Amino acid sequence: MKRLRNKYIKDERVKFISHLDLLRVFQRALRRADIKVAFSQGFNPHPKISFGPALIVGATTEGDYMDIDLEEDISPEEFRKKMNKVLPPGIEIVESYEVELNDALSTKIKGAEYILQVNVKKSIKYIQNKIEEFMRKDIIEIEKESKSGRKMVNIRPCVLELKVIEEAEDYLKFYIKLKLGEGAPNPLHLLKALNDYLGNLFDIDSYKLHRKNMILE
């Protein structure tokens, strides 16, 4: 058995498929490619595939990761080629390499970089300054729902970087770098906090989110 770590793209065409859908896509692609994947033991065996943190439905990525355990000895390069032949349009593996079997993807992923575009209701003056102000805060709180009810969570420690990279009359484009892990916020949480801070200037439902990269340890 060997474990391959794969970096993949999910583009505009397939941005609405969910995390669970994506798992099925890879399972079926493996069968089409006739690659022998390792199965878990137990009552209902399932192929050993593990993903990094789920992407929001509607977002694209060019830097997500996924581990697949294989029964057969196939080179990462051959694996990548075979899979790309059978994956549906819009999903592509861009990099494959072997890792140790005890190397768990979930413990390796530390952060992610995003590009987030949001429509603005009116043009915002001195946006760069305001963002800097916002980032100087020690505490950025958002309301999160948990099993024990709603509670306020400070997300500031998870926000590594936030800056405007494009300004237009009707939209803004941000670069965002976040820590990932248990309880970490997603970019929309941050967007909402920023919107509250700025006094509701964004059309918060019309955004475009792209995960540029995941930062592995």
Added chain:
Amino acid sequence: MNNLKDKIDALLMKVSKPTRYTGGELNSSIKNPEEVKVRFAFAFPDVYEVGMSHLGLRILYHLLNKREDVYCERVFAPWLDMEKLMRENNIPLFSLETKTPLDKFDFIGFTLQYELSYTNVINMLNLAGIPILSRERKGLPFVIAGGPCAYNPAPLSDVIDFFVMGEGEEVINEIIDAYIDWKKKRGEREEFLQIVSQIKGVYVPKYYIEVYNQDGTIKEIRTIKKGVPEKVKKRIVKDFENVYHPEEQIVPFMDIVHDRIMLEIFRGCTRGCRFCQAGMIYRPVREKSKEKILDLADKLIKSTGYEEISLTSLSTCDYSQIEDLVKKLIEKYKDKGVGVSIPSTRVDAVSINLLKEIQKVRKTGLTLAPEAGTQRLRDVINKGITEENILEATKEAFSAGWTNVKLYFMIGLPTETMEDVEGIVDLAYKIVDNYKEVKGNVKNLKVTISTSTFVPKPFTPFQWTAQNSIKEIMEKQDLLKKKLKSKVLKYNWHNPYMSFLEAVISRGDRKVGKAIIKAWEKGCKFDGWEEYFNYDKWEKAFKEAGVNPHFYANRERSLEEVFPWDVIDVGVDKRYLIREYKKSQEGRITPDCRLYCTGCGVKDFDEGVVCFEAPQK
């Protein structure tokens, strides 16, 4: 067009299950619409996950797209959240593949699988900005329909430009060819309708009228156009072995209702259950050879990567080499983790053994359909099984380790009494006892009993019978609710108002069609979905249209009555249906026609029609 795509994308950020509308699935067809002669929108009047589970769509989609001059795209009924946003943002109903508004197509082809989806047909046309009435349409597209419910075309006669009766694999190509020819000559819309009215299997409703008697029954169906057939004969594929079957299949991203390969192994059914419309209208029985099926299975598994293959037909265990076929498939694909499923289980030991085989790859439930609770009633409906069969089969299954069993029954069957309904209860408890006998206790046992309400359907021996009143059905359901109370039993029943409406429409005439339009105007859609079904609106619609729904659902017909669907020839002789109807009243059974030909008439229907194993005359 790109602009529309962006607008749709923005809406999709806000709706549930957005992949219902995106297209782009593996094996979906990508073509340049500019490079084809005919654009065909295959329309399914329900949501994506229901429509994509339909084999007919999958066959015709790939069949049409095999042609270089045709581009077939798909469209489904948008769910209510999406419809609301589309209407608010002036987005017309569009195709999944290229996001083209439906009014840009040459054809919109609806498949009619269920009477309670008719308001969705109307709603989809309206959402596309296409007039809902055939006579108000000018230019393109042509709105056409097929499928089992089309065999009674009367209720949608004002809406559909023409219906296609029977199996579509051949006739659809004839229609397309005629269209290309007509389009080249820049013909009038009317001319094309005349041309297709001469194609076998095509019914153009505007060339026929219903003439009524004083009492509201039909006196005659009169042709009002010279040269159109008095009776429209359905189409039958004669070479079923070699007829087109897709070797690839779209693999949806989202989880659909039947999310697996569908491989049709035979068409038609030899059982002759008297309530079953499918068993009558899909005759004759034609099988594919085992070799053909294995070859198709291999191609389909390779092209889809699906983890399950369903061998579909009306009664899969009746396939003449079913055991060998299942064994071979399991052997060949178990290492790849591909399981086999059969959609219905016959009530006998052979079937249980098959299920055991299937279990080797994937756990499967046990579902049996005794249909009626007493032997007397099972004989009336010609469900050729005995209580002994049922008990033997369940015992065998319990010994093999099953703990869950689902039982399907119908209530409201012709001649049914309260005793027959009690028979369902008795049978359920006998099955529980059975389990006790095998296992010593009832631990883990779960018996689910579901009753549907009998709906008399056109072209069946019960087409003359009355449906039980809603009150009677409720009494029967109440009895079952009361008596099927136990930790190991679970009882499911069906909304009787929905079954009533189904009965009204399935045997409805053109007057009922006016009520359907009224109901849609009042906001009815997704009537087949319990949460959106609104009987009050329907009641008002019937009243306004001057239609008494009980006249259609709850009235017993005389054998002489002319039916709205008598204009269609489905292959099964009316004399056979009458014979079967009379036998049912005497409680006499008719054997499976694999034993000997029971003379339904389909063999003499057309030149070259062969029915499986029925001895030659």
